[in-house]
Amino acid sequence: MAERGDLYTVDPAVRESLRGTSPVLVHLLEGFIDAGQVGRQVKEHLLEVGHVETLALFDHDALHDYRSRRPQMVFDQNTWLEMDDPDLVLAKATDAEGRVYLLLTGPEPDMRWRGTLAAILDLAHDLDVSELVTVHGIPMAVPHTRPTLITAHATDTERAPGNPVWIDRVTVPGSFSAALEFQAGQRGMFARGFVAHVPHYLAAGTYAPAALVALERLREATGLALPPRELATRSLATLAQLEGEMSSDSELAPLVATLEEQYDDVVAGGGRSVPTADEIGAALERFLAERDDEGDAGGSH
Numbered sequence: 348m349a350e351r352g353d354l355y356t357v358d359p360a361v362r363e364s365l366r367g368t369s370p371v372l373v374h375l376l377e378g379f380i381d382a383g384q385v386g387r388q389v390k391e392h393l394l395e396v397g398h399v400e401t402l403a404l405f406d407h408d409a410l411h412d413y414r415s416r417r418p419q420m421v422f423d424q425n426t427w428l429e430m431d432d433p434d435l436v437l438a439k440a441t442d443a444e445g446r447v448y449l450l451l452t453g454p455e456p457d458m459r460w461r462g463t464l465a466a467i468l469d470l471a472h473d474l475d476v477s478e479l480v481t482v483h484g485i486p487m488a489v490p491h492t493r494p495t496l497i498t499a500h501a502t503d504t505e506r507a508p509g510n511p512v513w514i515d516r517v518t519v520p521g522s523f524s525a526a527l528e529f530q531a532g533q534r535g536m537f538a539r540g541f542v543a544h545v546p547h548y549l550a551a552g553t554y555a556p557a558a559l560v561a562l563e564r565l566r567e568a569t570g571l572a573l574p575p576r577e578l579a580t581r582s583l584a585t586l587a588q589l590e591g592e593m594s595s596d597s598e599l600a601p602l603v604a605t606l607e608e609q610y611d612d613v614v615a616g617g618g619r620s621v622p623t624a625d626e627i628g629a630a631l632e633r634f635l636a637e638r639d640d641e642g643d644a645g646g647s648h
Contacts (some may be wrong), residue, residue: 354410354459354466355403361439362402365447365474370574371569372471372479374451376435379522383545385484385561390452392562392578396620397440405435405463406468435463437470443572448517449475449476451461452610455523464530469616471536479531481524481567482561490606491589495560501539502532541565548602549589555581 375390385634421429437455441571442448449471455465471479489496499507524540531538541564543557559582573584592602 352466354463355405355437355455357403357470358401361400362474365402365449366437367475368447369475369477370439370448370477371571372449372451373440373565373569373632374438374479374481374524374527375426375483376451376453376522376524377433378455379520379524380483380485382484382547383484383557383559384549385543385545385551385554386482388553388555388558388578389482389562389565390450393440393450393556393573394452396574397442397450397575400439401436402439402449403436403437405453405456405466406433407432407453410435410456410458410463411454437467437613443574446541446571448569448571449474460526462544464527467527468531468534468536471531472534476536478569479528479536480565481540482543482565483524483540483542484545484550484554484557484561486547487544488606489544489610490545491546491549491556491586492601492603492607493610495557496544497560497564498542499539499542499564500528500542502537503539504529506537507539518523520619539568541568546606547598558582571583 373393375386375393377387381387418430418432420427420431433453435456436451438450438452440448440450451467485498487496498510501507528538528540541561543561545554545557555578559578562573562575562578565571591601
């Protein structure tokens, strides 16, 4: 019989099978900033390459604002064929070598953040989760012709060294994943994440090279066996396509050349090395506005 909490239902057999494993918890939620669909690509990749069993299913009706984020439905001539109504799910997953970890996927809650955060962290504590980790993308003024930069963050700052030059302090709208990391730290649990810098001119689409680098950092941090497989193939294909566009687009090549110069200057430690807080805020606002406009038009990427 399923075990029920206020906001979720737990499969007791799956829960018992996790005893003594001290799993990593990877959380990849949708609904906020994810330039290049980095987090979504990594999530889809993990679901494709590993075996997944539902541990906890959250009450979507209690957490989701359907009028704000309406599910996509398919109408064909005279009937409704499909309804995409995703759930918030905490699953037991396995890597390529059979190691167990937890995978939290689905839309970030619209409501009851405090209760849902507490529920997830209570489950994590009960299962002796060793760490929580996430990845996503953010739009930045960087070129696709240079290696993808990653900004690491963690509840223990000594375990997030070697970041590219960024900014000392900035206030941005919060996400559920960020709140989960923050609350984990308040409880004395270790949590961290990796933010891929996605070229701003590619942020609205699917940028596989950044997802590939994020997956690699996730693998290095957790020790999970997460082979890139099709993600590596898509990354190479994306870069090859962009190389072709560079030769045919008269505006793209000069833009990329300017970004290359700025990127190289930052890496070398010279020149103006960081964007201002206003520039970061403006970039985030543009990205969110473009995504909202696409949503209003009924489109998706």
